[in-house]
Amino acid sequence: MLFPKDGGCVLYNPKEGTFQRKLGDFSGCRFLANSGNWLLLLDSGSNLYIVDAFSEKKIRLPSLESIDSADCIVKCVGDRKFIRQDSDSIFSDLSADVVRGLLWVSESGKEYVVVWLFDLPGHSYMSFCKNGDTHYTDIPLFHHQDLHWLDGLSEMVLWGTRLYLSTNRRYVRVLDLSGPQGFFKDITDGIPFPMLSADMSCDSSIAVTTSGQVLLVESDPCNRTCFRLYKKNPDIENPDLFGHTVTEVDSLNGEALLLDLGYTVPANKALGIEPDSIYFTRHYRPCQCASPDLDICVFNLATKSLDRYPDLDKMDLIDARWFLPSGN
Template structure:
């Protein structure tokens, strides 16, 4: 990956979206509510990258907004699906440290109506991404999750097959670096809720949560010793460490641990126990899970808030707590 993917040097924070409107910045390290951000009235929050928010307005247009300054940069798009319900749209965002490079991915995924497109800085229109290459590739059915890691897009299906797309090419082009053959991330228990995540080295992880016991996570990496994974019921190996990193599950990637910044090693920062693409209840549960001790750390100050949404983030640019 390029140097534009360097990690920020600030403590993780929380953007909180109360049901009565607005956006509030919370500092978990200090246990304080730092400031109220813009209210973004009439908009729905889709994704974030550092301070930048991807918003969908009432006219079905996408906007990228700096939450700290309310600056719109890049420019807003034209309406992308005015004939579709905005409630079923999902999105991803990556913005470089300089704020000059960005990638936006949006998805509309319902039975019989599945669309995915992306655009980058400098593009004049969206580029469509076919979700299905061939009718016989049934393992691609049911898009479950997306992770945007710089200019690479990771797609996971309900059958836990993963495709990796390189979106860094010229406008209108992208490359499937899995060569049209997704690789499975299959564990022994397919009944668990699952997400994928990407490490700083580009390794794909499978993150599982038991829907009947929301007190623990399981973490897996691809088993390199399996030569033909399509013949096996499980293709991953469980691990109990993030090798000195921490996972921001909301964003789908890991960052180096840093004691000074209160980024704890072998910890999973999350607001939900999994991140489905499909429409689902927010099911907010804002915690940090420690893989070594198998314990959860909660934030009692947030219990009194009537939240619609929340996201972990790392401040970018010159902004810090």
Template sequence: MNVSSSQRSSSDLQGFNDVRSMFKETLPQKSGSPWLMLFPKDGGCVLYDPKEGKKIHRNLRDFPGSRILANSGNWLLLLDSGSNLFIIDVFSEKSIPLPSLESIRSKTSKIKRVGDRKFERDDSGCIFDELSSDVVRGLLWVDKSGSEYVVVWFFDLPGHAYISFCKKGDTHYTDIPLYYPDDHWLDGLSYMVLGRDRLYISTSRRYIQVLDLSGPQGFFKDITEGKPFPMLSRYQSWDSSIAVTTSGEVLLVESDPCQRNCFRVYKKNLNVKDPDSASNTVREVYSLDGEALLLDLGFTVPANDTLGIEPDSIYFTRHYRPCQCSPCDLDICVFNLVTKSLKRFPGLDDMNLMDARWFLPGN
């Protein structure tokens, strides 16, 4: 049975009130060193400060069956047991209800709910009838005040050809196609990063597409139209994802799936004359130029020794976060790109974790 946003609000907010009070005295109001959100398999949430070695447990007993799809600072994108999406700030009472998953505005496609967790999509007469909230993935961006937000979600199934998004004030989601009959370089989805009004997509062929979402409801524009560029390295068997620097430059980040003690970072190689036919279109870099990378969020942040944000470091938990058709094991670590040193957190090994995410508290 579907639960209305008003009914959810009181119980959902009650479940998070304790979090706010617990952290009021211990959590900085401005960005500090990166923290971890930890999600044990038996439920609940633990917020962990690696710098102080402090864990604060939270039952989340008011969210049975809920799943956290994404985070943006203190804000979480949750999918509840009735397949309803909402955003909530874990340190305040603020909760933001979102349109229902079936509220898609599209000229060629529509989604119908056939159960709390089951959906059908009719795409110009072609029926996708095995859609489940279990395979819904998402991305979230929220500004520091919580006054603006962007949500992206999709069904993570092979061959599913759409992602959907909404912004504050939207009454429905807008479909973005992942299939382009006239440009196969842009077909499919390998990875995504969301930042404010920019959605960065690595396609199945590892071409980079950047979408501008800044316009009115229903607007999106491919600002790389006519000049997509592949991000291909010689280590095709390594796990890979993309990230974006504070200047807007796209990075390719790879790690060895067999032995996660090495990361490689690449930038676009401007000297490649014919990228469409090249098997290696990137150049490796050995520094993040004074920044640090929170790979879970897909963005670099300025390093700050005082706050404990280590320069040239990659804060990592797992690859393929936006797309998890092939789930990867958790590996919570900080890798220094200059010294090639790896720091793990053995104190977390006994927690039987389902997921974990780095975040900057108060950001």
């Protein structure tokens, strides 16, 4: 899915090297996330909604100001400008331009989860809603002083109704968002575990496999010709004593990783989805205070080979996302 600077959205088939179709008119909108056929959009009026890329069916979402909280308000104070005030602080000069989001929609299209935040350093909350909710529920990103290792946000993945959060110190929490409106539950298995590799200079993302295993994905920002994949080191009982807590793996067990989505999918030869391959456009997608350059490529873990798409070099793109339509 390609987003040229002159607007619009184009589907590209890398297997055939063809541009298949243009999608609907989404002028003035920012594309925040995708799930199956569905796109999460923020329009020029700072309204969030979900739209089916093919049928253009829309699901309107609560306004960004619809936060149900006893001690916090979000208020629009101008054209795409917001403030957020809670009992401890005021975040002013918030802009719709720094809103980031995640989306999950069920195969039937009847269930969905939307997560969004103002992506600024030190911001204290993210918010979410599900189908049927009339407002957003806050998730605090900072905690009691004794739990400082759970503070902040470096990465996040939405896998169904489970939200995986990597904190500033790379500890991974798992939240279940499937409960009634206004509630979520921390279902982290035991004490949160940090995903720390030996090379902290690499760009990185977390991802989740179909079995729920968390992976760390790294690449060299100066020479992106190779990707490394890590899993939790099961032999480390007290990760606080180690600066390197993961062990490298060389396979996705026959699956493929669509890093834009943050999770693995079954390989599919008919669709050109190769096993043990990482489909990449950029790191830091949901938490990008700065926007790294696009690098549309596929890395095969088995052969250590990297494929790029020269057909796209002539296009003036502002964004691109790997896109797997529903039903595949």
